[in-house]
Amino acid sequence: MPIYETTDSLPSSTFDFVVVGAGAAGSVLAHRLSEDTNVTVLLLEAGPAYKEQPDLAIPSFCRIASPFTQRDWKYMSTEQKGLNGRVVPLPRGRVVGGSTALNTGDDGWSWDKIRPYMEKNEKLIIPVDEPNPSGGREPVELRRIGINYPQPYHERLLRASDEVKGGFAYSPSTSVNSGHPHGLTFWPTSIKNGTRSSAASAYLTPEVLARPNLHLLVNAHVARVVPDVAPDGRISCKTVEYFLEGQQNHLLRANAQKDLILSPGAFATPAILMRSGFGNKEHLASIGIQLVKDVPALGKRMIDHPWLGITLTVDDKATADEWMRDEKLREELLHQWQVTKSGPLSAPVGNLFAQVRLPEDSFAIQKYGDTSSEKNTPNYFAAFCNGFFGPPRELGNYLTVVISLLTPISRGSLTITSADPLAATVIDCGYLTEEHDVAIYRTAIRDVARVLRAEAWKDYVLGHTLDGINLDDDAALDTYIRSGAMSLYHNVATARMDTKSEGPGVVESKLRVKDVDGLRIVDASVLPFIPAATTQAPVYVVAERAADLIKSRRA
Ligand SMILES: Cc1cc2nc3c(=O)[nH]c(=O)nc-3n(C[C@H](O)[C@H](O)[C@H](O)COP(=O)(O)OP(=O)(O)OC[C@H]3O[C@@H](n4cnc5c(N)ncnc54)[C@H](O)[C@@H]3O)c2cc1C
Numbered sequence: 001m002p003i004y005e006t007t008d009s010l011p012s013s014t015f016d017f018v019v020v021g022a023g024a025a026g027s028v029l030a031h032r033l034s035e036d037t038n039v040t041v042l043l044l045e046a047g048p049a050y051k052e053q054p055d056l057a058i059p060s061f062c063r064i065a066s067p068f069t070q071r072d073w074k075y076m077s078t079e080q081k082g083l084n085g086r087v088v089p090l091p092r093g094r095v096v097g098g099s100t101a102l103n104t105g106d107d108g109w110s111w112d113k114i115r116p117y118m119e120k121n122e123k124l125i126i127p128v129d130e131p132n133p134s135g136g137r138e139p140v141e142l143r144r145i146g147i148n149y150p151q152p153y154h155e156r157l158l159r160a161s162d163e164v165k166g167g168f169a170y171s172p173s174t175s176v177n178s179g180h181p182h183g184l185t186f187w188p189t190s191i192k193n194g195t196r197s198s199a200a201s202a203y204l205t206p207e208v209l210a211r212p213n214l215h216l217l218v219n220a221h222v223a224r225v226v227p228d229v230a231p232d233g234r235i236s237c238k239t240v241e242y243f244l245e246g247q248q249n250h251l252l253r254a255n256a257q258k259d260l261i262l263s264p265g266a267f268a269t270p271a272i273l274m275r276s277g278f279g280n281k282e283h284l285a286s287i288g289i290q291l292v293k294d295v296p297a298l299g300k301r302m303i304d305h306p307w308l309g310i311t312l313t314v315d316d317k318a319t320a321d322e323w324m325r326d327e328k329l330r331e332e333l334l335h336q337w338q339v340t341k342s343g344p345l346s347a348p349v350g351n352l353f354a355q356v357r358l359p360e361d362s363f364a365i366q367k368y369g370d371t372s373s374e375k376n377t378p379n380y381f382a383a384f385c386n387g388f389f390g391p392p393r394e395l396g397n398y399l400t401v402v403i404s405l406l407t408p409i410s411r412g413s414l415t416i417t418s419a420d421p422l423a424a425t426v427i428d429c430g431y432l433t434e435e436h437d438v439a440i441y442r443t444a445i446r447d448v449a450r451v452l453r454a455e456a457w458k459d460y461v462l463g464h465t466l467d468g469i470n471l472d473d474d475a476a477l478d479t480y481i482r483s484g485a486m487s488l489y490h491n492v493a494t495a496r497m498d499t500k501s502e503g504p505g506v507v508e509s510k511l512r513v514k515d516v517d518g519l520r521i522v523d524a525s526v527l528p529f530i531p532a533a534t535t536q537a538p539v540y541v542v543a544e545r546a547a548d549l550i551k552s553r554r555a
Pocket of ligand 1: 044045092265272489523525
């Protein structure tokens with residue numbers, strides 16, 4: 001039986017490896033560790049099994065796949081000081097596949113060392129008219145739909161790019177993984193045969209789930225890990241306590257003989273550990289949780305990419321708004337997708353992106369210095385997306401320019417208020433609390449406004465949400481920014497890795513929780529800084545390498 005919904009037929013409560021969370025990282029680990037037929041793996045997932053159904057599988061539907069759907073954990077931020085006190089939704093996938101289904105010092109983590117894991121994770125399918133021969137990898141399918149799948153605004157945007165050049169100059173051969181990812185280009189998207197590729201569809205295929213040594217228990221909510229403290233003070237942790245959906249008073253246990261691996265994501269990992277006695281000792285004492293290990297860094301220095309929209313009203317009856325509000329048209333397009341896996345629904349929401357690095361003499365760099373990790377790191381991206389972002393409007397057709405900060409320095413934190421695993425987690429993302437981030441947004445908005453003034457948009461763009469705002473007025477722009485910015489759902493670093501055993505990080509470079517035997521963390525929470533643009537790919541890469549580290553230790 002590949003997927004279990006109750007514990008009745010589980011062969012045992014003890015396995016070689018227990019992995020918590022079947023998202024991006026957990027799916028990779030379950031797949032790779034169970035390749036060795038001599039070990040047994042239990043994968044515990046709080047959500048249901050992944051089923052290929054339209055709202056998860058259709059690329060264009062990812063705009064309506066979250067937040068607040070059944071498969072969302074429905075996290076919310078606290079009132080954000082930098083966003084004029086607004087509370088923002090922070091969706092996270094609660095289903096096999098995790099958030100990838102919802103809509104992503106140590107030389108061992110250097111570029112040369114992690115590149116093979118990127119290649120292991122990706123299979124790049126080049127469009128027929130793009131003469132770039134560097135493909136041929138597996139298993140997450142990446143596809144650059146663009147030149148051979150034109151959306152109505154692509155051609156105008158390419159012409160606008162020709163007019164304004166600079167940071168928006170079009171570069172057909174730019175690879176997002178090249179180290180020089182600048183300019184406007186078509187981004188790869190994880191779509192195969194017109195269908196979204198997720199951690200579940202790529203790593204937990206029916207063949208993988210049929211392995212006799214892999215056991216996936218769904219609807220299994222992990223409440224905490226169970227630490228064992230020896231008389232000499234040494235801590236080991238190889239047991240989890242969990243309950244099946246709706247049965248929180250009936251706690252069950254699963255044990256790992258080798259490693260217990262936490263992969264429930266950047267919000268759940270610190271919360272589970274805090275409930276288990278790891279964290280800031282004063283905080284744990286204040287909520288009546290007995291301290292096992294003082295870990296002041298847990299839940300601290302969280303980072304996310306914020307995003308901000310500029311909505312354009314366009315004279316174009318082919319935008320996604322038409323099928324968003326017109327049920328009959330949606331049914332027709334759905335039928336087309338079901339029969340041929342093609343048509344507008346098979347296209348991503350947006351895939352023509354500009355990544356822009358601010359010039360050295362820009363105000364933000366002059367005033368705040370260069371805060372990017374590398375001299376080529378772009379400071380923001382502007383993605384041109386099809387349709388209005390939000391509930392469908394009765395009238396009108398729209399494009400949305402999504403501007404996201406790629407080098408934010410604002411930091412947040414996460415904490416719990418009780419030992420109850422169902423109590424809300426308190427998540428303060430700290431968006432735009434640093435002036436530096438707002439200064440980059442001002443530059444980005446002015447750059448995008450310049451692109452929107454290009455002749456190419458004439459008679460197509462009828463107006464946009466910057467109309468009426470004096471772009472020279474910093475205060476006016478700040479109001480626009482702070483009243484519109486949201487989360488791009490890329491939160492990381494809540495249980496960060498560092499390479500020094502005495503450093504402040506929660507895990508060391510082999511992803512073992514410091515000074516705790518048997519417990520590893522492998523998910524977005526260990527990323528020590530925010531990667532430029534994507535988090536899904538780095539999480540896959542971290543998990544691929546973690547699986548190798550674990551296997552090589554055994555060998
Ligand atoms: C709506 C949305 C869209 C996104 N779009 C993109 C994108 O386009 N590009 C990109 O790069 N990144 C994107 N991301 C971010 C990306 O999906 C995440 O960075 C990535 O999935 C993180 O991987 P993870 O393994 O840490 O966590 P997840 O993939 O979230 O997986 C965690 C898993 O653990 C389970 N779990 C949690 N708590 C428990 C518990 N207590 N017990 C048992 N199981 C538990 C969850 O149900 C989930 O299945 C998006 C995220 C969201 C939410």
